[in-house]
Amino acid sequence: MKPIDYRNETWRDVESRFAESLRRQVYRALEQHGPCTTRQLAERSHFDILSVRPRVTELYQLGLAELANPEAGGGEGIYQTVPWFVARDRFEKTKKELLEKQLNLL
Secondary structure (H helix, E strand, C coil): CCCCCCCCCCHHHHHHHHCCCHHHHHHHHHHHHCCECHHHHHHHHCCCHHHHHHHHHHHHHHCCEEECCCCCCCCCCCEEECCHHHHHHHHHHHHHHHHHHHHHHC
């Protein structure tokens, strides 16, 4: 999955890619077991690490997961979920800002 193209994406598109998928299962597991590393999440949720890591990356790209302590640096990241309404609001704000920036270039 590529990072979101805010110009063409809507929150409904994000929701449709999230519905009833392994991505959703990993999100729920991270809600339950996080904040934690992807390795810890795989162990705690009994998922394969090769399924967890890419899903957490996708959740991060969708704005549904974030680093719990981004200042820590080094080693494995510790991830936590972003509540659905917060992710949606951030998405809409970012989209609006980027579209306004594009209009200012015209």
